[in-house]
Amino acid sequence: MRAINRFNVLDTIRRAGSIARVEISERTQLSTTTVSAITASLLDDGLILARTEGDLREAAARGRPRVMLELNPDAARVVGAKIAANRMVFVVADFRGEVLSTLTLALRVDRQPINVITDLIEDGVRRCVVDADLALDEIDSVCLGLPGVIEHRTGHVRSSPIFRENGVDFAKDMSERLGVTTIVESDAHAITLAHHWFGKAKDLDDMVLVSLEQTLGLGVLHGGQLFRGAGGLSHNLGDLALGIGPQGMIRLASLAGESAILGDQPNGGRFAEAIRLGRGMAHAKTLIAAEDNTLISAAIRAGEACGMALANIVTLFAPPRVILVGSSLALGQPFLDSLRDAYSLAIPPSIKGVTELVFDQSTDETWAQGAAVVALRELYESPWGTTGPAPAL
Template identity: 50%
Template structure:
């Protein structure tokens, strides 16, 4: 992280002005000054530079006039054509790609159904490169017009180095995916955990838009955790993403086990495999179909399936209660597309959290369930790159400084 010097302060002020325009635009300079608590002189200097760089554009609103001066007030908004970026989400059965403008509006997207977890990292790199190039072309753009690419995937990601330390969808460990993709495309490329992307998407576009502190717990094959603190994503040393699935919890025999081994979709399906195959011999051939069958049976009154979901919900409830005790966030978002949306899973989770929280924290956090589409995830990936383009001068709110791996700003490209 940069030292506290005039250059850093200018970068921080510039980012806050850009972020205020993104969140509230069209907005006047007076309103920007109020939102950022910066002086009118500082705001005027920064917005003048942003206008020169064509990162923002003015709007003359004839109905809105400056008090006492009788002339139309100039409102400022982001220039949607200032840059274009690409977001990519890797899931075990699909690659999703989206091209967005500078305002994170999706211009074109595509989905490539493929079993990622059966491919080598090199083959996945080929597929992502082809998908990005095709989506960019479909959007009527050239790859040279792309300012940055961000790829999200489950697992432990060291963003500053562009390395995926481990992922349930990759066969290899310590894969240098970011640098490889950047070399293939000739475009600045980063990677991040998929839950960080959905956390940023919630902050920019979703239900948590007005909050500066909240948690996201993602429930899919593995368990992910996104932490937003004071408007910034929490990262560990070198930009490492937190991973909830590797949290050690006490097992029934008194030992320790990973939370993902008792509360993820993968763990539930391992336990349910024999049960699912009783009447459907192909149930385990496709995980998405298997989890759908499990949820259907639970909804239809199968008590054994319901108990499996409840046990997983209770196990995750213990972890969520601990997270609320540690962070006291106003909101905890449980995200996912299958098990996370089942009342047989969520109701026991809520009940466990309620029973475990101390009275002082009983009413602090709202637990909200959100089902996100892949398109929303890739929009979060695009937002991650846009945040870099806006000039965010810090890379982590975690315990250790990270090297400055900022994607070059639009004016520097």
Template identity: 60%
Template sequence: MKTADPELMRAINRFHVLDVIRRSGLISRVEIGERTELSTTTISAITASLLDDELISTHHEGDLRNNSRGRPRVMLRLNPDAARIVGAKLATNRLSFAVTNFQGDPVAELTLPVRVDRLPSDVIVDLVEDGVRRCVLNAGLTLSEIKTIALALPGVIEHATGKVRSSPLFRDADVPLKSAIEARLGIDALVESDANAITIAQHWFGQARDCDDFVLVSIEEDLGLGVMHAGQLFRGARELSLALGNMMMGSDPSTSERLSHIASERSILDANHPDPRLREAIRLGHGMSQMRRLIEEGDTELRAAASRAGKALGLAIANLVCLFAPPRVILVGGGLVLEDHLLDPLRTALSQSLPPALESVLNLVVDDVGDALWARGAAAVALSELYGAPWGTTGPAYAGAQTIRHALNGRSPSNADRQVR
């Protein structure tokens, strides 16, 4: 049986040590060993290397003059200035950016209200480039101080290559977004689905900081799915993102519908609705808010559309619970602006569809987060890769980053995976 590569194991251990330090804020080497179950020798070697690379720093608790037990306690914490990341969320009607430090704290944030969907891909890249440059300038930094640019957008994303297989933002399929951004800015870039980005954000900063196993459903232009297992994000073959909207609803292929045709923002909103206020709101990217107002004014057709979407989502989430039995399901996205018009039928359908054995397992969390957290989540995706990458005088080495991710997920990269890298 093939033994593990020592360099790979060191990278995995380094990732876990840095992640524990990030979560704790301030922690001793003994406590790191308790939480990671790594040996004292391994912890000492890793932390010494991290100190040499200036990724962490020491903090002394207590004073020798006032401490009868001996020397002050040496605590460790991340060096927030070790790296800066730009995270961005691309949506149909806005671009949101965040510059973060090494522990994911926002240094500067920027939102550009611009209609993105269906523009030529090179124009979208232009807008992203301008937004990155402006946000970096607002942070008081230069591009040379940025390690990585991380982009999150709806659709099916091939994270391994940075290719956008399909997205409501692009006219074309298989857009090489990663290489396009790198060519413009000369900085390493990665591309992720917005659902995966907000899943990481929830785990790092949000409603799942205490939970390493959960499922996230994003209700936006598309319906996205993020699955976190044992603290690691799950991706499909070739590191493809998961698209909940592609789930088929029904028992007969000839009459079944994709979930996205029932419950995504695009499907719920009626661009041909007779009320001109809704048509104008859709054009300006505020369709869901206007839809809620019209429902509250008594529009029965829109109420029925929201209810149908909620019921379909409830059924889909029930299927996810049956597959994964997650202790927590988190709902996010612009669709939540419909509030109980969507959520009441969703909860009813979910309750009616769950088998009795799983009724006590689920904790459904509704979190209407702002754009800034999505962009910050994109930055966190990049940071999680930096934590596992070897560092040196020239910064992080990315060559082994994907292999590390595969190992953390309990599998080895296939030959097909290697061929696309």
């Protein structure tokens, strides 16, 4: 019970950035007494800081000035990472989720043996931590966001384009490797939380995010919590079945996945090289501007498929807002227009107007930051969840 209130207060402070006790009490519906008690304990634990200046009410404020409270950035450090097929992005973040250092490694990791991948990730984590002027033992937790179907609770990767194998116990492997608690999460879930904390869903506790990258991912926020399937399973939109074709089931990924849009490019060509470097979509955009008809029609086909799938998601979840993110958005007009058209055609009239569509081209760093948020959210709850007994002097 106290744990719940503690978390609520802490979260209220985080959302506000800087806030006085009175206002916490207003927002949480807790009495000022309780807020005082809780904030005292939070101050005591070093999780928040008090700042005497900064009372930003109307300039001529009478009465005792408010003492502003904010998160103590140094209360914890976490590493968040986005692991994609052709790049890895790491960030070190402080307790507020603010990024302290970034590291991008442009290298192809998919289809590599697992221990090569874990090696590379370990390397990236270590380098990024050093860049932030920290040591690994100052890091409280690490979270890796990767594409695919991931069981968050167990850290079990059911399937991912990153791995050749299915069913990897990735969290366990990496935890042992790094000597730091490591969480594995779907990349879509990570960017969903990033938007909830810092992006275009700060004001909402219910929303849906669709990520259009190599893999098509989904994040559903419900009451401020990620909605996970059984066993904390993440969703994979690319697996959605669209119909039966000559070679069996046609899935969304086969029309709207990155490789489906860009097609098989001749090895060594400039396009193939751009794809290698994660610039495939940007390159495609310039080709589309030059009226490359193959690409244009691929983009339109992908947009239509996405738009329809999106409408179905909205039919099922009816969120007030859907945020679309991912590299495919860089394709520009033909893709976006056909997506929007298909969406508005496919959305049932009865829920028209319920959902607002928002497009966002986040940087890779935001994804990694989202992974850091996943790690932070777990920290927020667990280690100080139990009320510490007053230490005997």
